Amino acid sequence: MKYNFDRRVDRRGTDTFKWDKLAARFGRDDIISMWIADMEFETPVPVRDALKKRCDHGIFGYTFRSDAYHDAVRKWVKARSNWEIKNEWICFCPGIVPALSLCVNTFTRPGDKVITQTPVYPPFYTVVKKNGRRVVENRLKYELNQYTIDFERLAEDIRLKSTPFTSSLANGAYQFDPAVKMMLFCNPHNPTGRVWQQSELERIGRICLENNILIVSDDIHCDLVYRKNQYIPIASLSRELQANTITCISPGKTFNLTGLATSAIIIPDEKLRQAYNNTLETLELDGGNIFGAIATTQAYTHGEDWLDQLLAYLENNLNFLLEYFDEKIPLIKPVKPEGTFLVWLDCTGLGLEGLELMDFFVNQAGLAVNPGDSFGKDSSRFVRMNMAFPKKVLETALNRLEAAVKSRLQLKQG
Ligand SMILES: Cc1ncc(COP(=O)(O)O)c(C=O)c1O
Incomplete structure (x- = not known):
């Protein structure tokens, strides 16, 4: 090696x-x-060398993320995930957990419901609850030491409880709960390690599109996938899903850079993007840090x-x-x-x-x-x-x- x-x-x-x-x-x-x-x-090493070089310059004033940074993110996403994105879709956040919280805050209102597949990474609960929204737990099915999405249960979890439940999603015999506004999705999933397959993603995507549920997909682990499995960004599956999904990625887990607090939030839909950036700017969180941007650019270019x-x-x-x-x-x-x-x-x-x-x-x-x-x-x-x-x-x-x-x-x- x-x-x-x-x-x-x-x-x-x-x-x-x-x-x-x-x-x-x-x-x-x-x-x-x-x-x-x-x-x-x-x-x-190329990441560390670039950081050292910048450090030797000795002045660390206000910064911005350059074209080279955006090009590096875009090319990485294309190379590793075969998803063609545009530079302007790439928004910033100091971390993915802050981005999840920011999305909950921007795209739902107090009292709304946010659905997620459980068991799940603990901040998926806290970013919802601390913002005064309600978590709907869609429990994964655990059988024979493996986890799968329980689509029957998902239908039940997003059903308006005053309408009767029949087990078929397709027959339209019941109404979905309009309070469910967002799905916090995790792909690959922490802690089960599942890398969702195309058929699972398509089904999740269809249900969310049919019921106006915005997908926020935390794909922080997307580069860490083992042989015989393939990570597919849910947003890459169709134009409709692209417009209905916010995809959160970062070099943090992949290249051991989490302490540099820099992540890329991909928002193809212009209205959603403007709303996200509005909140980011209102919170004065859009500045970012010099070292995070350099490390991301280097890691995605030479890593x-x-x-x-x-x-x-x-x-x-x-x-x-x-x-x-x-x-x-x-x-x-x-x-x-x-x-x-x-x-x-x-x-x-x-x-x-x-x-x-x-x-x-x-x-x-x-x-x-x-x-x-x-x-x-x-x-x-x-x-x-x-x-x-x-x-x-x-x-x-x-x-x-x-x-x-x-x-x-x-x-x-x-
Ligand atoms: C699924 C998932 N999302 C987000 C994070 C943390 O992201 P960040 O450090 O960028 O806030 C982790 C860290 O363990 C994680 O597993």
Whole structure:
């Protein structure tokens, strides 16, 4: 491999959330930090070189995003996702979570409903609730260790509750709830790792178009997709969907740049774009930062080769992890992700849930993971584990987990 993803870098003492907030979050810091979704890999050299060069200039006054930045985003989207976009469609936000909140704020009103597929990344709830809107949870179907969209349930979830429900979406026997104004969609989906297929996207798109539901698609993990799967931006499927979708992307997860707080919000429809930019300007958030723009431009221009090798490395980690659980920790069943470097672990076999399950991971296994119930009501027997580590570290983590599970079994039997 041309790039060394095995290299360990000590991140402690760099004001990093993942490592320097361990004690505050988990009560101890002598554990392996596998919670927050950033990677333990250094960002590609061309990105770092460009940042250093700009840093050496020594003056960091007000800035704007250049044509080179917009060209880089547009070309990246075409190259990786085969979606032809225009420079002027690319709007700014300091992050994707702020963009979700901004969209909820701009395109819905207090009391409106926003639907999302759960379990889901926790801010999908908070950006809705904190803006005084209501979350409609469209629970994914979990069967045989895999997640799919439950379209029957989706029909029920967006039905006006005073009308009778028949199970066919097509027969028009009931009315949809006009209060449902937006869908917060996640593709690839965090935490299940699903990369939605074209047929699923088409069905979601059709339902949203038929019922005037604006789609805000958080595609932050879109570059991190494993072989045999393909990421498709829902907006790219038709002109109608293009006009009804706001697509949020960023180099943050892909190139480990989340701390640079720069994301690209693609809004093809002119009216929607104006409304979004209006809010961005009203909040005075449109400035952005010099380093974020440089890093995005460099990563999207020179990062393809690095990314392809990163994906190979991550897929190797993933296969190692899946085999490890299968052979040595069969009580825990990972949901095989099609994308993302996050693994959703079904720990039902351990007989623990909620705080007890977290206590087991943190204090018995020495691993900081995300609690399942922060992603949705029915997920207290799950945790989310980040596997974007040098393989040796991942191996140590799995060894620790195996030992903790064994000693728990011995205690139970003894
Ligand atoms: C689905 C999803 N959206 C958004 C974010 C965070 O985006 P940002 O840091 O750009 O606000 C994450 C981070 O884990 C995520 O998984």
